[in-house]
Amino acid sequence: MRCFGFKGKVVLALAGVALCASSAIADNINVNGANRSMLVYAPSGIEKNRPLIIQMHGMNQDAPYQQNAAKWESIADTARFVVVFPNGENKAWDISGDKDINFLKAIINNMYEKYGIDKKRVYVSGFSMGGMMSYHAANKMGDMIAAIAPVSGGGSPNSPKRAMPIMHTHGTTDDVVNYNNTVNTVKSWVSAQKCSSSSQKIKPYPATRSGSAASLEIWSGCNDGVEVRLMTIEGKGHWYSMDLASVNTSDEIWNFVKNYSLDGVTPSAPAVVVPTNRDSIFNGGFDSSAVAWDLQLHGDAKAMGAAKDGKYQLDISAVGTQNYQVQLIQHDLHLEKDQWYEISFDASAGAARTLEVNVEQHTDPWDSYLGEKQNFEIGTESKTYSFKFQMTAATDTNSRLSFNAGAATGTLTLDNVKISKTEAEPPSKLANVRLEKAGVENYAVFSMNGVYLGRITADKAGLYEATKNLVKRPGMFLVKSEVGLTFRLNVK
Structure with missing residues (x-):
């Protein structure tokens, strides 16, 4: 900070x-x-x-x-x-x-x-x-x-x-x-x-x-x-x-x-006890404060954040060059190797914006545990967003969840942040569908977990390269056309 x-x-x-x-x-x-x-x-x-x-x-x-x-x-x-x-x-x-x-x-x-x-x-x-x-x-x-x-x-x-x-x-x-x-x-x-x-x-x-x-x-x-x-x-x-x-x-x-007073009376005040090495989010509902959450600013970014009315309200007045330059984090999370997890949260913004979410190391070099950082399109009405991932790295007892909001100025509200263990993502029931249209068309690209990754424009011949340039990693992805055609594309 x-x-x-x-x-x-x-x-x-x-x-x-x-x-x-x-x-x-x-x-x-x-x-x-x-x-x-x-x-x-x-x-x-x-x-x-x-x-x-x-x-x-x-x-x-x-x-x-x-x-x-x-x-x-x-x-x-x-x-x-x-x-x-x-x-x-x-x-x-x-x-x-x-x-x-x-x-x-x-x-x-x-x-x-x-x-x-x-x-x-x-x-x-x-x-x-x-x-x-x-x-x-x-x-x-x-x-x-x-x-x-x-x-x-x-x-x-x-x-x-x-x-x-x-x-x-x-x-x-x-x-x-x-x-x-x-x-x-x-x-x-x-x-x-x-x-x-x-x-x-x-x-x-x-x-x-x-x-x-x-x-x-x-x-x-x-x-x-x-x-x-x-x-x-x-x-x-x-x-x-x-x-x-x-x-x-x-x-x-x-x-x-807190145990001392000039008149010798021991005042009653709640101790701050934030458990470490935990497999759940602490104070994800921001009921009374922002305890366990840390707002970090990097570079030239400027922002204010506080827990108000049972939600975390962030007001960003200046952004830097990277999403992480305005970063709300919670660390001390225990992630087990090979375990699947689901992250969910409620979010809204003063104006439509993108919010990047990452699960990563809490220490240098801050390697991400996700195949790709998750990006969500946040609107003015509060909605629940979620994604699943598998912890493929070694067990980490001090990992962190990061909300990276340095892409735009304005207000952002977060609530009901949760992480929970879940079952392995089942194989997609969608069959491989052969493309019927040869013309140029707009396509939306998703991870196999259903996370939106971006939009591309291509014809059938250029679809593979366009998808590869967007995702920038190998793997299986879902591609949906404007006319409702959905298929799986294996990027190598």
């Missing part, structure tokens, strides 16, 4: 302009005479008294970069909270003075005025220098922050105003902020907050994922009943980890901080 920001100064009139697929908006506030900018993501129709997470970028990075790295939107949609990605001045943070402490305080007040956030459930997180700023905030404004969750950045305790719940995440091969030094920093907070000297260790973490590179160490019994946690990711360098073979850092942060 790529976000689009504005160059130069962000003006207040642009506060409602969507910057990226997740519909985050640019905003700014005046702090001690300085104009400070940020991106704000608030779920549609957000209720009052919901939590706030402030997440800060690393040095020489910015708010759109951090938003793209952490992908908080689907979590916020499900658990109903506001996320702010502030911009540090000159892409850095004041981790020793009050300049950015005042900025964080202003953000909290601004979000209270606009969304009525619960000031007792404000959580601060950040990557690298943003993680260092999280520790600085814990020292300077702990009476306004319920918990912190730094990633790859440390900071020692310095007369904090209250015991601080801490969830720290770090990779062992970090060559920017040394892992071992940070472990010592975390333990200094354990000591300062009088936590139990013995800790609980879970390796691998989660325990149910045997191949996970992550481990979790927990110190409990701290002042005021808080915990300090260290999430270690073996072999991970200096970046915000979203490795689903191990842990989703943003999920882990939320599932920790």
Whole structure:
């Protein structure tokens, strides 16, 4: 997912302009005479008294970069909270003075005025220098922050105003902020907050994922009943980890901080549990959010997407040169070798358009598992579309379904997305029919599964070559003439 920001100064009139697929908006506030900018993501129709997470970028990075790295939107949609990605001045943070402490305080007040956030459930997180700023905030404004969750950045305790719940995440091969030094920093907070000297260790973490590179160490019994946690990711360098073979850092942060409030009450908030290695679509009905779906933009494409009224609504304002440059995907799908599957979905558009659908690898080189990518002609009325395919490659436990909508601008609505195992496609009952017409005619070409592949114009002598040029692969295809003649054509 790529976000689009504005160059130069962000003006207040642009506060409602969507910057990226997740519909985050640019905003700014005046702090001690300085104009400070940020991106704000608030779920549609957000209720009052919901939590706030402030997440800060690393040095020489910015708010759109951090938003793209952490992908908080689907979590916020499900658990109903506001996320702010502030911009540090000159892409850095004041981790020793009050300049950015005042900025964080202003953000909290601004979000209270606009969304009525619960000031007792404000959580601060950040990557690298943003993680260092999280520790600085814990020292300077702990009476306004319920918990912190730094990633790859440390900071020692310095007369904090209250015991601080801490969830720290770090990779062992970090060559920017040394892992071992940070472990010592975390333990200094354990000591300062009088936590139990013995800790609980879970390796691998989660325990149910045997191949996970992550481990979790927990110190409990701290002042005021808080915990300090260290999430270690073996072999991970200096970046915000979203490795689903191990842990989703943003999920882990939320599932920790949501347990804390300034008044000590544990708020009830639904955990985000998206099963991996699954053979069905998760949240295919978009009933409450777009959780488990990821809208990715590539090249110069621009689009916004969100779950609204139980459907996924996509608004594309600029396209690139390839269909995949606007791409709604769901991965973690388990496809078994030699098994047949059926994909079905409901779709409509603001104007007639083509929608490309693919089933493919979720990692480079993203090879397709279909004989050909499926193309559907979508109209303005919602209809159900489907196709069948056989998984001929090796079993893949992290494949993905992709809706590639980069062919045209405008709106597209999706719903009731499903994948299910099915029986092998039966042989066609259509007999080979000899062509009777020798003149030039229009023909529609379909796969043997009945998927429309395109239209050709040819006479009898040129029909084979025209079909071969259209399908660009060997196999058996159905060809239908305008006068109703249907036959099978074997392309070699």
